Amino acid sequence: MIIQELELIDYRNYSHAHTELDSSLNIIVGGNAVGKTNLLESVRILSLGSSYRASSDREVIRWGCDQAIIHCRIVRRGKSYQMDFQIHRNGQKRIRVNQVERQGHGEPEGLVVAVLFSPDDLKIVKEGPEYRRDYIDQVLIQISSKYAYFRKRYLRTLTQRNSLLKSLMGERKNLDTLEAWDQYLAEAASHIYRMRRAGIEKIQKLANRRMREISPQENLQISYTPNFELDLSEDGKQVCQAFLQQLKQEREEDIARGITSFGPHRDELVLTVSDIDLRTYGSQGQQRTAALALRMAEIDFLREELEVTPILLLDDVMSELDKERRESLMRLLRDDMQCLLTTTNISYFDPQILTSQTVLEIKNGTIRRGGL
Ligand SMILES: Nc1ncnc2c1ncn2[C@@H]1O[C@H](COP(=O)(O)OP(=O)(O)O)[C@@H](O)[C@H]1O
Ligand SMILES: [Mg+2]
Known part of the structure; x- marks a missing residue:
């Protein structure tokens, strides 16, 4: 499955950010504390229904705002969906798929499937x-x-x-x-x-x-x-x-x-x-x-259980791994997976794979494609 488009409103340090994503590798580059992990976290929230790194979901709402919205357009098994995830300051969560509100208590829809690799693993x-x-x-x-x-x-x-x-x-x-x-x-x-x-x-x-x-x-x-x-x-x-x-x-x-x-x-x-x-x-x-x-x-x-290929989220892992483990991770990318990878240092990558489609530069709460 892939995310074609992602929009963040009053989410973490983003007031309003929007980007299209490539169906294979997306390298998210930026200095420290610019919001790289926040971006991957938003995809993980769509897949898990809550944040893996916040003690309360409210933490992801931009300071001083009432609600955070994560919106995406995805393609899964050949079908397109729009998904909205809304977290309100009062703790209420709402999930809408193709504009239709989903019943339940914020359990994930199961539409977005993602696996996150981070140094914390x-x-x-x-x-x-x-x-x-x-x-x-x-x-x-x-x-x-x-x-x-x-x-x-x-x-x-x-x-x-x-x-x-x-x-x-x-x-x-x-x-x-x-x-x-x-x-x-x-x-x-x-x-x-x-x-x-x-x-x-x-x-x-x-x-x-x-x-x-x-x-x-x-x-x-x-x-x-x-x-x-x-x-x-x-x-x-x-x-x-x-x-x-x-x-x-x-x-x-x-x-x-x-x-x-x-x-x-x-x-x-x-x-x-x-x-x-x-x-x-x-x-x-x-x-x-x-x-x-x-x-x-x-x-x-x-993959076995859902018959979909998850999105690969690689958060700052390149610097942590030695060459052998890094290569074994990069081999996964050949498996036709969408990947969102964050790094502060673009030099880990072969210049040949760095096209205007693959690089997203994050600066001052904005995401710029082809930011090299
Ligand atoms: N709810 C929030 N509202 C506004 N800013 C936030 C919120 N939560 C975290 N931040 C900011 O996000 C930044 C950290 O972003 P992060 O994605 O972890 O950085 P990095 O690019 O290093 O991965 C910090 O500067 C922090 O102040
Ligand atoms: Mg980070």
């Missing part, structure tokens, strides 16, 4: 489990609006349950409400668990294949287990019942601590390379290759 491998949960969530949200819905419902219910738990520390009241939250939480949890399990099983194979392309000796494994005894091969109802049972069992403990101590929000994905725990013992090189392999596997997985 190393965190998936090196840092805490929340980065690995974000990774798997970003992948699954794009293939299933049901997953997006249950994840949002789970997190919202969790916040409500936790504040209720805190209020129960002193005096026992509203136990009925707790029962209701538990039921609601368990239903969402069982969907998340089962979808994560099925997704990881497939991604693991694809990631290992990508790992071995770059580094033939290595074997990348991803293992996923909930943080309590739970058989995920059972059906949804049974997983839900088992989760409810555990909530009951841990209730006193949870009240004493004022938090829900287990569940998908505590999931860990353990990455190993040739049976070595990558996070603790992996070499810098193994960690970098694995992070790259995971993102490449995301492309493969989305």
Whole structure:
């Protein structure tokens, strides 16, 4: 799929910017803090329904403005669409496709499919489990609006349950409400668990294949287990019942601590390379290759599941990678993918590929095509 045209209104540092995009490589060039990452983030918002780098969606609204609008014209499997994504200061999000408002709660339409590579990807491998949960969530949200819905419902219910738990520390009241939250939480949890399990099983194979392309000796494994005894091969109802049972069992403990101590929000994905725990013992090189392999596997997985080729967003990755990994990334570009790549330094590129179509220069909140 490709984005032919992108327009940003009161979004981040852009008051009004508009550009057409090339169907293959687009090199976005500009100094520091001019809005290169912001531009890629806007495409990622269209694909995920929210920002991966903002704690609240409202953060992307240009300071002092009421709402941000991201508008695009896309072609997907031979059909054209117009998509509008609107984020209001009051937190409300609206998605319109071909002028028709989409029902729902800001879950992505699934029309724009994109994969982002950034220097932060190393965190998936090196840092805490929340980065690995974000990774798997970003992948699954794009293939299933049901997953997006249950994840949002789970997190919202969790916040409500936790504040209720805190209020129960002193005096026992509203136990009925707790029962209701538990039921609601368990239903969402069982969907998340089962979808994560099925997704990881497939991604693991694809990631290992990508790992071995770059580094033939290595074997990348991803293992996923909930943080309590739970058989995920059972059906949804049974997983839900088992989760409810555990909530009951841990209730006193949870009240004493004022938090829900287990569940998908505590999931860990353990990455190993040739049976070595990558996070603790992996070499810098193994960690970098694995992070790259995971993102490449995301492309493969989305392609398989959705039968569309995602847009490749490469945020400032050229300077981070060595020649070998850079080449393996650039090989992807031959696969007929649209790519938006940001850089402060154009000299990484062969002058032959730099045409007036491919370079977008960003300056003072404007995007100028052919800016060389
Ligand atoms: N909501 C916002 N409103 C206005 N400006 C913003 C907003 N959020 C971020 N910015 C500005 O965007 C700039 C950073 O843009 P970014 O895309 O990260 O830069 P880079 O080109 O280095 O990737 C900063 O100067 C920041 O002040
Ligand atoms: Mg940046």
